[in-house]
Amino acid sequence: GTVSIIDTATKRITETLTLPWKYGNRLKFTPDGRQVLISSDELLIIDVAAKAMRSVKVGAQATGVLVAPDGRTAYVAASRDNRVAVVDLATLTVTGYIATGAAPDGMAWLRR
Numbered sequence: 001g002t003v004s005i006i007d008t009a010t011k012r013i014t015e016t017l018t019l020p021w022k023y024g025n026r027l028k029f030t031p032d033g034r035q036v037l038i039s040s041d042e043l044l045i046i047d048v049a050a051k052a053m054r055s056v057k058v059g060a061q062a063t064g065v066l067v068a069p070d071g072r073t074a075y076v077a078a079s080r081d082n083r084v085a086v087v088d089l090a091t092l093t094v095t096g097y098i099a100t101g102a103a104p105d106g107m108a109w110l111r112r
Contacts, residue, residue, distance in 0.1 A: 003027070003038065003046075017051060019044065025063055030071040035089060039065050043076050043085075045092060056092055058085035066107040077104040 001022045005015045024038040036046040039062035042055040059078025066075040067089075074087040075098070084098040084107070 003036075015051075017046070017053075020053070020055065026065045028065045028067050028074075030067050030089065031069060032071050034071075037065050037067065037074055037076075039063055039076060043074070043087060045089070054092055056087055056094065058087065058094060059083060059097075064105045064107050066109060069109060075107055077107065079103045079105060 001019050002016050003019060003024060004013045006012065007014050019038070021040040024040050026039045028037045034048055036048060038044040038046070041062065043058050043062050043065070044053055044055050046053050058076045060080035061078065062076050063079045064077040072089055074089055076085045076087060078085055082100055082102055082104065084100055084104055085094045086096045086098065087093070088095050
């Protein structure tokens with residue numbers, strides 16, 4: 001139910017934030033380091049500078065999280081819904097869904 005901020009130089013916890021859920025499943029940073037995304041019952045987005053939290057309903061059982069290289073979009077697997085939510089990180093809204101097979105989870109970004 002918490003996430004800790006660690007000073008990598010001293011290897012010490014500098015602060016611990018309480019999450020709105022008992023657990024977090026996956027944690028990803030945006031490429032610019034301004035946002036942290038944590039999947040759980042929903043997608044939690046933390047503004048690093050302000051430590052402000054907002055949640056986005058992406059579907060049932062948010063699991064895998066993938067942030068596009070440009071940092072504008074996140075893809076979040078909604079495992080029980082058999083789809084991936086497309087989240088606009090500027091507006092923090094779901095802009096669409098991608099149908100998948102059963103229980104999607106981990107994702108990777110590949111370039112051709």
